[in-house]
Amino acid sequence: MLNWKSTVAAATLALGLAPAAWAATEIELYFPVPVEGKLASEMKSLMERFNAEHPEIVVTPVYTGNYDETAIKTRAAMKAGNPPAAVIMSANFVLEYQINNEIEPLDPLIEAEGMTPDSYIGQFWPALHRNAAFAGHVWAAPFHNSTPLLYINADHFRAAGLNPDAPPATWAELVDAAKKLTVTDGTNTTRYGFMLPGGYDYLGWIMSALAMSNGGEYFNPYYGGEVYYDTPSMQGAVQFVDDLVHVHKVMPEGVTEGKAVSTAFFAGQASMVTLSTGSLSFIRENMKDDYRVAFMPRNLRNAVPIGGASLMMPKGLSDEEKAASWTLITWLTSPEISGHWSRFTGYFAPNKAAYDLPEMKDFLTQNPDAQVAIDQLAFAQPWFATYNTVAVRKALEDEVQAVLSGNKTAAEAVKAAQATADEILAPYVAQTAFKLQD
Amino acid sequence: MQQKTAPMMQTVGLLAPSLVFLVLFTYWPMLQSVWQSLRIESFGSDEVTFGLGNFQRLWTDDSFQQAALNNLVYALGTIVPGIVIALALAVGLQEATRLNAALRAIVYFPVLIPLVAAAALFSFVFLPGIGLLDWHLAKLGMAQINWLGNPKVALWSLIGLTVWKNAGYYMLFFLAGLQAIPNDLYEATRIEGAGVIGRFRRVTLPLLGPTFAFVFVIALINAVTQIDHVVVLTKGGPSDSTNLLLFYIYQQAHENLDYGKAAAATVVTLALLLALSLTSLRSLERGVHYES
Known part of the structure; x- marks a missing residue:
């Protein structure tokens, strides 16, 4: 492929025909759209702007579905020997690409710009470091990030005699408020005090927020072969969810x-919900009632996992492609673009300097709900990333779903989840923690 | 000698174009799956051995057993009502009147919607409390049902959607089958004094035998290969209650990167599908032909 291109290029040169445009490096950017909203068309216009500002590079943005589909398409492209130059990858999948030796460390490119890996990663919020820089190298550049937030319907709060400007800060307050907000009609509940997303992917994220708020850690952030499912912090979190459904009947x-x-929240059938900060713009546009945004309530401490995506560079690129990819990654994570994307989507900007720009300051004054997401960052923790992340996550999700459906107790669920997860992690553990390394 | 090779060459020549594509895109991948299913690789080692290890791991995997069981329930739940409804519709709408033509078009309509689009539509129909289904049920005084979120109900919601989607398609085959039944048979039974039910049981049903066998095979293949609604609506959840074989294979291959187990599951699924199709197609060729 490359040889063919360079032959044509050489021939063009030899004939003295070289127009300015031939030298442009053509690269592809794979990007997912993980939340509701018009993110794909905005990404397309961003890339048009990048191409106009960088005549030496032509980037083709390729929409690759949600996070999981993006990972699948990236792997397929790598196997076919035609990897994209940059991928916006779910931040917690980066570890697996590193484990499987499929991505380039960014250190040489960082050092070529006169920065150290530490000073480079230092530009981003501290909570984001662990998912991007580990095993002694920088592997990814945070692009857009999120945390779970509590969204409340202020009208419902007032009608129930609650103060919408003092939303529940603890689990006990959440239960109390949810009970007052739940409306029943005979045996039928017409409005639920609280709802959380229980589908795959989202549920694992919310459960890790609850386990962390309960003093736990969910997974070992330093080693991808360990998860903490059968622990008091997780069991307490699962019990809490179980009680919300089956004891307090507010969910x-x-x-x-x-x-x-989100539909139930818009329709006024749920008074409080936990959703991603990435949904903030979507909710701002679609919510007709007055609403507020608050921290995830705590039991033992304030803590939430981060979510979102990072830019990474697959192996198998030429030097020109690497350089072009690095220019693109630097541009996309610059304070200006980072801030622009943040205002458009609701994700927070990973680059701290984005918040020093005047347009960002104006935006935050006009949208105090976005400020809550920034404030919660002080309590943010790394996102679960292990060997075989999706399967390990699903091990817990299947069990919590069984609890939500009234088929298992919290104690049974965490025990079963731990057993399944350990089985999935076993091949990795055997090659790492159980083996002397060279 | 030459007389013999010429038609042979002609046959091969005529078959060649489709054979090339069949070999490239059907038989070759099947062989590769079998090959892959026997390859045993483990994390952190380049060593490859061959054996039945992937199949052993498959049998002991609870998720696989669950998916196989779900697929059985799903197949029975979609094929039996699908065929019964399709037959009833075909018998009811077989007279070529203008009203019937319009009704047939209406019944056929869901077939025209791609399954993935139908699933996206039904994500709103199934919304608990707010969705179309619950909205109408509430008017009848019924409680909310979490159609996709209750593990006891979710598979049946998908079955309902599939029956709605496919009954019109199977109706077409039964309509064609009904056209092929000679009228004099009905006249003969009428002279013999058989009633409507008698005629249906003694003439229509037996003569539709080949159609039944054909529709059964098509419906069976659909039950294994059409899983867009699982992907769009449930991702196999809650707690694997809507996981079907093909989605399980997808999960093993793309989520868990366990290609060996995925290939083993593919081989098992293919073998089952082939065996069932062959049996029903054979019974189609045998015994079910009636001379008028």
């Missing part, structure tokens, strides 16, 4: 997908 039984949760 619907069974699984409610993320989309159904």
Whole structure:
């Protein structure tokens, strides 16, 4: 492929025909759209702007579905020997690419710009470091990030005699408020005090927020072969969710997908919901009632995992492609672009300097709800990333779904989840913690 | 000698174009799956051995057993009502009147919607409390049902959607089958004094035998290969209650990167599908032909 291109290029040169445009490096950027909103068309216009500002590079943005689909398409492209130059990858999948030796460390490119890996990663919020820089190298550049937030319907709060400007800060206050907000009609509940998304992916994230708020850690952030499912902090979190459904009856039984949760919130059938900061703009545009945004309530401490995506560079690129990819990555994570994307989507900007820009300051004055997301960052923790992340996450999700459906107790669920997860992690553990390394 | 090779060459020549594509895109991948299913690789080692290890791991995987069981329930739940409804519709709408033509078009309509689009539509129909289904049920005084979020209900919601989607398609085959039944048979039974039910049981049903066998095979293949709604609506959840074989294979291959187990599951699924199709196609060729 490359040889063919360079032959043509050489021939063009030899004939003295070289127009200025031939030298442009053509690269592809794979990007996912993980939340509701017009993110794909905005990404397209951003890339048009990048191409106009960088005549030496031509970037083709390729929309690759949600995070999981993006990972699949990236792997397929790598296997076919035609990797994209940059991918916006779910931040917690980066570890697996590193484990499988499929991505380039960014250190040489960082050092070529006169920075150290530490000073480079230092530009980003501290909570984001662990998912991007580990095993002694920088592997990814944070692009857009999120945390779970509590969204409340202020009208419902007032009607129930609660103060919408003092939303529940603890689990106990959440239960109390949810009870007052739940409306029943005979045996039928017409309005639920609280809802959380129970589908795959979202549920694992929310459960890690609850386990962390309960003093736990969910996974070992320093080693991808360990998860803490069968622990008091996780069991307490699962018990809390179980009680919300089956004891306090303020949350619907069974699984409610993320989309159904936001729809119920818009329709006034759920008074409080936990959703991503990435949904903030979507909710701002679609919510007719007065609403507020608050921290995830705590039991033992304030803590939430980060979410979102980072830019990474697959192996197998030429030097020109690497350089072009690095220019693109630097541009996309610059304070200006980072801030612009943040205002458009609701994700927070990973680059701290984005918040020093005047347009960002104006935006935050006009949208105090976005400020809450920034404030919660002080309590943010790394996102679960292990060997075989999706399967390990699903091990817990299947069990919590069984609890939500009233088929298992919290104690049974965490025990079973731990057993399944350990089995999935076993091949990795055997090659790492159980083996002397060279 | 030459007389013999010429038609042979002609046959090969005529078959060649489709054979090339069949070999490239059907038989070759099947062989590769079998090959892959026997390859045993482990993390952190380049060593490859061959054996039945992937199949052993498959049998002991609870998720696989669950998916196989779900697929059985799903197949029975979609095929039996699908065929019964399709037959009823075909018998009811077989007279070529203008009203019937319009009704047939209406019944056929869901077939025209791609399954993935139908699933996206039904994500709103199934919304608990707010969705179309619950909205109408609430008017009848029924409680909310979490159609996709209750593990006892979710698979049946998908079955309902599939029956709605496919009944019109199977109706077409039954309509064609009904056209092929000679009228004099009905006249003969009428002279013999058989009633409507008698005629249906003694003439229509037996003569539709080949159609049944054909529709059964098509419906069976659909039950294994059409899983867009699982991907769009449930991702196999809650707690694997809507996981079907093909989605399980997808999860093993793309989520868990366990290509060996995925290939083993593919081989098992293919073998089952082939065996069932062959049996029903054979019974189609045998016994079910009636001379008028």
